Amino acid sequence: MSKIKEFLIPFAGLKLGKHNFEYQINNKFFESFDFNEFQDADVKVSLVFDKKSSMLELSFKHKGTVNVPCDLTGEDFDLPIKGKMNLIVRFGDEFNNDNEELLILPHGEFELDVMQYIYEMIVLSVPQKRIHTGIKDGTLQSDVLDKLAELTVKEQKEESTNEEDIDPRWDKLKKLLTDK
Structure with a gap:
C-alpha cells in the first residue's frame, strides 16, 4: 500500500483547535489495499481533527453505499452503510498502534496518514451477512x-x-x- 498525499495530514503546520476534512471514497481507494469485495463504492467520510497542545483527537464519520453480492441470491445490490470512529493520538518515544483507539507517534513526527483508519472503519461497518433489501420487503x-x-x-x-x-x-x- 502506497501513501496517498490526500490522506496525509501535516498537523505540525495546523493551529490549535478543530479542523474539518472531507473525503469521497470510491473503488480506487480499495484497490490500493488489494481489497476487491466491493463491485463499487460511494462513501463520504468526514473527519474532525482537533489539535491540542499535547495530543490530537480525531473523530471519523462515514455514510454511503457499497455494491456487494447478496448472500442469498448472488445478485449485486447497493448496501447502505454508516458508522463512526474516534482516535486519540499521543506522542511518545516510539510508534505504537497496538490499541485501536490510541495511537502513539514518535516526538519528531509532523504528519499523520489516516488512510488505514478510513479503510478499517468502512470495511468493519459492512455486515457479515449481506441480504438484498428487496428480499426483506418482498419486492425483489x-x-x-x-x-x-x-x-x-x-x-x-x-x-x-x-x-x-x-x-x-x-x-x-x-x-x-x-x-x-
Missing part, C-alpha cells in the same frame, strides 16, 4: 427466488403425499410408545 424479482419458491412448493407436496401413504400399523406401534 429474481430467477433464483422463483426457483427457490418452486422447489419449496414441490417439497411441501411431497411431504403431504408421504404422510397419506403411512401404514396404519405404524400408528398402533407409536401408540404403544406413548401409552407407557
